Amino acid sequence: MIAPVTTIADTKGLLGTLPSLRLDVPDYIYTATDNARCSKSEIFVKEGDHVYMGQLIGMRDGGFFKQPIHSSVSGIVDGFEEHYHRSGKKVKFVRVKNDHKDEWDPSLKPRSDEEIAKLSRADFSKILEDCAMVGLGGSSFPTYVKFNNDKKIEVILINAIECEPYITADVRLMEEELEKTIEGMKYLMIAFDCKKVLICVKKKHKSLIKMYQEFLRRDENKGISVCPVGNFYPQGWEIAMIKSALGIDIPSGHLPSEFGIANFNVSTVWGIYEAVKYNRPVVERFISVTGDGIRYPSNFRVRIGTPLKVLLDKCGGYADPEKDKVFILGGPMMGASLPSDDCIITKTVTSVLVFNHVAAEEGPCIRCGSCVYSCPTHLEPKQIMDAVKAFDKERIKALNPLRCIECGLCTYVCTSHIRVTDYIRRAKMFAKTK
Amino acid sequence: MSIIKETSPHIHRKDSLARMLIDVLVSLSPVSITAIIVFGLPALRNLLISVAVMMAAEFVFVLIMNRIPYDGTKHTFKEQFLHGCKAYRIHHILAPIVSGVIFALIMPSGSNPGYVIYIALILGSLFGIVIGKLVFGGTGQNIFNPAAAGMVFAKLCFGSRYVYGTNGYVNAVSSGGTMLSDVASSSSSLISRYEAIEQYSALDMFLGRIPGTLGETFKFAILLGLIYLLIRRAADYRVVISYLGGYAVLMAIAGIFVSVRGGVNYGQWMAFSLLSGGVLFGATYMFTDPVTMPINAPGRVMYGLLGAGLTATIRLFGALPEGVAFSILICNLVAPALDHYTYSGNRFTKKKVLFTCGIFAAFVLAICLGLGFTGVAA
Numbered sequence: 001m002i003a004p005v006t007t008i009a010d011t012k013g014l015l016g017t018l019p020s021l022r023l024d025v026p027d028y029i030y031t032a033t034d035n036a037r038c039s040k041s042e043i044f045v046k047e048g049d050h051v052y053m054g055q056l057i058g059m060r061d062g063g064f065f066k067q068p069i070h071s072s073v074s075g076i077v078d079g080f081e082e083h084y085h086r087s088g089k090k091v092k093f094v095r096v097k098n099d100h101k102d103e104w105d106p107s108l109k110p111r112s113d114e115e116i117a118k119l120s121r122a123d124f125s126k127i128l129e130d131c132a133m134v135g136l137g138g139s140s141f142p143t144y145v146k147f148n149n150d151k152k153i154e155v156i157l158i159n160a161i162e163c164e165p166y167i168t169a170d171v172r173l174m175e176e177e178l179e180k181t182i183e184g185m186k187y188l189m190i191a192f193d194c195k196k197v198l199i200c201v202k203k204k205h206k207s208l209i210k211m212y213q214e215f216l217r218r219d220e221n222k223g224i225s226v227c228p229v230g231n232f233y234p235q236g237w238e239i240a241m242i243k244s245a246l247g248i249d250i251p252s253g254h255l256p257s258e259f260g261i262a263n264f265n266v267s268t269v270w271g272i273y274e275a276v277k278y279n280r281p282v283v284e285r286f287i288s289v290t291g292d293g294i295r296y297p298s299n300f301r302v303r304i305g306t307p308l309k310v311l312l313d314k315c316g317g318y319a320d321p322e323k324d325k326v327f328i329l330g331g332p333m334m335g336a337s338l339p340s341d342d343c344i345i346t347k348t349v350t351s352v353l354v355f356n357h358v359a360a361e362e363g364p365c366i367r368c369g370s371c372v373y374s375c376p377t378h379l380e381p382k383q384i385m386d387a388v389k390a391f392d393k394e395r396i397k398a399l400n401p402l403r404c405i406e407c408g409l410c411t412y413v414c415t416s417h418i419r420v421t422d423y424i425r426r427a428k429m430f431a432k433t434k
Numbered sequence: 435m436s437i438i439k440e441t442s443p444h445i446h447r448k449d450s451l452a453r454m455l456i457d458v459l460v461s462l463s464p465v466s467i468t469a470i471i472v473f474g475l476p477a478l479r480n481l482l483i484s485v486a487v488m489m490a491a492e493f494v495f496v497l498i499m500n501r502i503p504y505d506g507t508k509h510t511f512k513e514q515f516l517h518g519c520k521a522y523r524i525h526h527i528l529a530p531i532v533s534g535v536i537f538a539l540i541m542p543s544g545s546n547p548g549y550v551i552y553i554a555l556i557l558g559s560l561f562g563i564v565i566g567k568l569v570f571g572g573t574g575q576n577i578f579n580p581a582a583a584g585m586v587f588a589k590l591c592f593g594s595r596y597v598y599g600t601n602g603y604v605n606a607v608s609s610g611g612t613m614l615s616d617v618a619s620s621s622s623s624l625i626s627r628y629e630a631i632e633q634y635s636a637l638d639m640f641l642g643r644i645p646g647t648l649g650e651t652f653k654f655a656i657l658l659g660l661i662y663l664l665i666r667r668a669a670d671y672r673v674v675i676s677y678l679g680g681y682a683v684l685m686a687i688a689g690i691f692v693s694v695r696g697g698v699n700y701g702q703w704m705a706f707s708l709l710s711g712g713v714l715f716g717a718t719y720m721f722t723d724p725v726t727m728p729i730n731a732p733g734r735v736m737y738g739l740l741g742a743g744l745t746a747t748i749r750l751f752g753a754l755p756e757g758v759a760f761s762i763l764i765c766n767l768v769a770p771a772l773d774h775y776t777y778s779g780n781r782f783t784k785k786k787v788l789f790t791c792g793i794f795a796a797f798v799l800a801i802c803l804g805l806g807f808t809g810v811a812a
Contacts, residue, residue, distance in 0.1 A: 001449045002724060003667040008445070165445070321435050326444055333443040340437060355445075357438045363451045363525055364574035368724045369670065372780050373731065382729050383775060398775045408443030416451050416574075422441050 004373035005413045008165045008233045008333070015290040017205070020172045020299035023314065025100070029073040029305035030093035030344045031057065032085055037140060038062035041069070043094060049077045051096060052105035054280050058094070065142055068132045071096055072283040072304040074103040083307070084343040086329050088336050093344055096305075108279040116276060117190060121147050124191040124276070131275035136285065137236070137265030138330055140348040143272070146262060153192040154260035157245055158185060158199040158269060161229060163236035164331025167351040169286040170266055171205055172299045176286075177270055178215060184273035185224055192262060198227040199266070200245050202235070233333065234376055234407040238263050252377070252403050267350075282347050287311070291328075293354035295319045308343045308352060324357035333408040363416035371410035371420055377403045381410035385423040393430055401427035455528035457668035461659035462535050462719065465649040468642070473543045477648055480541060483552065484559040485534035488580070491563045492530040495572060496522050529573045530563060536581040536719050537562055539649025540712060540759070541588065542596040550595040558588030577770065579726050581719075582762040589759070598645040612645050613710050614755035624751070625696040625805060631706045632699065639709035650715035660718040669722035672731055676738030677717045680794065682708060684746040687798055691805035713745060716758035726766045730780040733772040736790050741765045743797035751804055 033041040038060035045057045051071040058069035071094075078097040085091040119127075125147035133143040137159060158181075162170040174181060185197045201209055212226045229235055229244045239250050241263065248259055256263060264272070271282045283304055290297035295316035302311065312318070318325060328335040329349050371381040380399060387395040401424055410420035469477040497518035502509050509517075537559050545551040562584020567576035589596075598612050613634065617627050634644050642651035650656070663669040685707035693700040708714070721727070727737050741761045748757025772778075777786075 001447075001454065001667045002670045005447060318435065324436055324438050326440055327437050328442075328444055330442075332445045335442055335444065337439050337441070337444065338437070339439045353444070357440075360446065361523075363523070364572065366451060366454070366574045366725050367727070367729050368454070369729050369731075369734070372729050375780070378780050380730060380778060380780060383773065383778060387775070395775050406442070412443050412445065413447050413449075415449050415454055417446060419441060421443065425441075 001415060002368045002370055002373075004370065005409055006230075006232045008412065010165045014292070015166060015168060015288060015297040015299070017168045017171045017175075018297070018299050020169075020176065020286055020301045021314065022301045023303070023306065023310070025073060025098055025102070025303045026306055026310050027098050028078065028307075029071075029075070029096045029098055029303060030081065030083060030307060031069060031071060031096065031305050032344065032346055033058060033060070033069070033080075033092045033094065034089075035060065035085060035087065035091070035140065035346065038067055043069075045077045045094070047077055047079055051075065051077060052103050053283060054108050055105040065145075067134075067142065068130060068281075069094075070132060070281040070283075072281075073098050074101050075099040084338055084340055086336065086343070086346055086349050088338055104280065110278045111276065116187060119190065119276070121150070121191050121193075124187075127275055127279070128272065131271075131279065131281045133268065133271050133275055133282070134347060135265055136267035136271055136282070136348060136350075138334075138348055138350050143264075143268055146257075146264075147191060149257060151257045152260055153194045153257065153262045155196045155198060155246065155262075156185070156188050156192060156194055157227075157238075157241060157261060157263040158197060158266050159236060159238070159241055159263055160199055160201050160266040161236040161241060162202070163233045164333050164335075164351075165233070166290050166332055166353060167288040169288045169299060169350055171208055172288075172301075173267055173270060173286045174201075174208055175211065176301070178211065180273045181266055181269050182215065182219070182224065183277070184269035184271075186222070187272060187276050188262075188264065188269065189223065194262075195223045197224040198245055199224070200227050200229050200241050202231050203228045204231050233409070234405070237376065237405055237407065240376060285345075285347065285349075287345065287349060288351040289315050289354075290351070291332075291353040291355045293318055293320065293323070293325045293356050302345055304345060304347055306345045308341060308345060311345070311352065312341065312354075318354065320356055326353075326355045326357050328353040328355070333412065334406060360417040362418045365414075365416055365418055368415050370413040370415060374409045374413045376407060376409065377405060379404055379424075381420045381424055384427045385418070385420055388423045388427045388430065396427045396430045399427070401431050404428060452524045452528060454668050455525060455532055457663065457666045458532050458719070459528065459535070461662040461666075461668070462532070462539070464655035464658045465539055465652055465715075466535060468652045468655045469539060469649045472642070472652075473648060476543045477538075480543065480551070480555055480648060481535060481538045483555045484538040484541070484584075485531050487556055487559040488530035488534040488537070488563045489527065491560060491568065492526050492572075493522070495568045496526055499572070525573055533563060533567070533580040534559060537584050540581065540585045540647050540715065542598050543648050544597045545592070545595045546597045547595070550592055554588045554592040554595075557591065558584040560584075561587040574725055576725055578766050579720050579723050579762055582716075582759045582766075585759050586763060598647065612647075612755065613706070614749070618753070618755035625692055628692055628696055628698045628703070628706075632702055634706075636702070636705035636709065639705060644710070646710075647712070650712040653709055653714055656714050656718050660714075663718065663722065669718070670724065670727070670734055672734045673721050673727060673738040674717050676735045677721050677741050678713075680739040680742030681713060681717075681746055684742060684797060684801060688746065688750055688801050688805055691802075695805075707749075711749070711756050712758040716741075716745075716762060720758070720762050721765070726769060728769050728772040728778075730773070730778055732780070732782050732786045732790070733769070733778065736772055736786075736793070737765055737769060739790060739794050740768060743794065747797065747800060747804075750801060 040061040043058040053074045055071050057071050060067040075096045075098045078095045125144045128144040135141040227245050274280045287300045327338045384399050404424050500518045500521035502517050562580040566578040566580035566583030570576045640653050689703040692698050744761035745757045
């Protein structure tokens with residue numbers, strides 16, 4: 001088929017926007033020491049120590065920034081274990097035995113509204129750094145960095161698009177934590193001294209849009225409004241979102257803040273609310289567990305540090321247990337596949353997908369051009385693939401693969417089932433080396 | 435159950451190479467069926483010969499390309515054969531069928547003497563698939579359209595022996611040739627030779643009641659196939675529109691000169707230009723071959739316009755009656771140049787639009803000069 005893809009067919013009969021299940025906090029909670037961005041870490045607690053919820057138990061070192069590690073449960077430190085992290089690496093985890101009391105660290109003081117109104121952008125940056133806020137949409141980029149400039153911000157975009165198919169965790173968050181997300185947006189308006197917030201939601205979530213519009217009538221003229229955008233993929237990519245929400249085309253290599261735009265994921269906004277209001281780090285999040293390899297796909301509201309096997313048990317385990325499975329953290333288009341289901345939910349895991357493995361054989365490329373037509377960054381994946389096969393560095397650089405955002409559309413549309421995105425990843429590696 | 439690691443993305447569009455090739459075969463079926471009804475057994479014979487030759491050549495190619503890697507021991511022919519057969523895929527069957535059917539449909543139904551058509555079909559399809567496609571590495575690697583390459587080869591070798599349209603359905607006025615070859619072989623001048631085109635009505639041309647090759651005269655059947663291809667998105671509409679549109683514009687401009695200076699009815703001229711020869715067939719099945727065209731949208735539009743210009747100029751000024759297959763081959767040669775990495779891209783930049791307009795204007799100028807100052811004096 002010679003046609004670009006704009007919408008990815010969602011699965012019928014899998015998850016939908018099912019209300020989330022609140023899981024009991026399991027007996028053992030695991031907290032990662034290292035993560036994808038930080039390779040070194042220091043742990044302040046030792047076996048047998050008592051920790052509170054939200055207590056600082058260590059510090060990660062990511063080279064140019066430091067990231068505090070907080071306990072997401074109260075209990076006794078029980079030991080250290082190795083499990084798979086979201087990034088696909090085996091990482092040491094701190095195991096905490098849950099005492100089921102959920103006591104918050106008494107040193108974390110809530111702020112009154114008057115105090116919050118007086119906070120400056122630098123204060124926000126400090127609070128978020130101490131609370132280890134990162135982009136919860138999956139990027140795990142430290143949020144405070146976005147506050148570390150004094151550019152004039154005219155509009156804040158809230159990314160609630162969740163353009164990947166199958167997953168609806170953000171929709172659940174928005175419906176179930178409506179007031180807190182709106183409060184979080186108000187804090188962002190204080191931080192950036194900005195008068196306009198747009199919540200970008202997919203058009204197809206009609207009930208969600210209606211709900212927000214109804215609720216926002218109470219705060220009319222405060223500047224927060226819902227901005228329905230198309231059901232396209234990759235609409236959640238910030239450049240595509242800005243383009244469809246504001247009509248501004250940001251050239252590659254420039255930051256949105258240069259154009260007076262700041263953007264945040266909706267779950268990050270929820271985390272910002274908790275951090276600013278109560279000084280608490282993120283200890284909970286919404287997760288979709290779905291895919292055709294899962295017996296009962298469900299949405300969950302879980303404590304960070306829950307082992308994934310607990311969630312899989314709640315979902316009734318694997319469907320068709322005799323078939324081989326592909327195990328993915330993240331969405332079906334960009335998520336990382338793990339070699340084992342022995343994995344821990346960290347802050348940035350948005351969803352868990354289990355698919356029955358389908359072995360697709362690659363055919364010859366017939367140059368149909370679907371990948372070229374589909375590419376959101378106007379690259380030519382087929383040409384880059386040819387250049388990689390020929391090890392032609394000059395050609396690779398001229399084709400500019402570093403613009404690629406790895407959305408995966410070129411592989412998705414390929415008529416011959418070629419994994420084009422893999423070639424582009426290799427081209428990016430080529431292009432980075434001198 | 436085991437857990438398998440793979441790279442993202444993890445889902446695929448429901449689509450396959452086989453689906454695309456079957457779509458092309460389905461879209462070829464109206465033309466093929468009409469050809470078999472009208473021409474009877476010779477049509478079926480021609481189709482079977484060219485398909486069989488192309489499939490056999492592709493099968494041998496698969497065997498040669500998939501030998502057992504050298505490991506010090508000697509393998510029997512049977513082992514080699516079975517190992518090669520393991521690499522035989524569905525597209526190795528479907529792709530030669532598509533090429534073979536297209537090739538048969540652009541060849542004449544018979545010849546004089548009768549045995550020449552067998553030689554022409556066998557050698558033409560062999561040349562088409564081997565030189566046009568397999569020497570470059572098979573499906574997806576070829577730079578020439580196999581059917582066009584084979585047709586041109588057969589035409590150059592055996593063209594003078596062809597016999598077109600020898601059955602009751604066709605309103606044969608001349609014996610042996612086509613409308614276009616009648617015009618081209620006419621001894622009168624560039625413009626006045628078109629007086630002869632009024633012997634066929636537009637309806638006759640649309641229904642295929644004119645002498646011509648096996649398939650390309652049945653315009654209604656080709657249009658059905660074209661619509662099917664475009665609905666199923668198995669053909670790129672950009673090439674079809676730019677080729678047919680560009681050709682229609684150029685012929686409309688040429689028609690002004692022909693009707694004013696040669697006294698030919700303008701409507702008849704347009705019907706003759708669009709409905710004779712292989713323009714529609716080439717636009718539907720040969721220009722839309724994705725393998726041999728550029729990969730991005732501006733390249734494809736340029737490719738179609740270039741083909742239109744070449745077809746129009748060969749037809750108006752060339753020594754040969756029909757320019758479609760030749761213009762396809764020349765465009766195939768230009769396609770890699772249109773794809774060159776220093777300027778390729780999927781966006782219509784100002785430069786590219788200007789360049790395309792420049793090429794098209796050059797063809798318009800050539801036609802205006804060629805028909806405006808020469809050709810009337812007989």
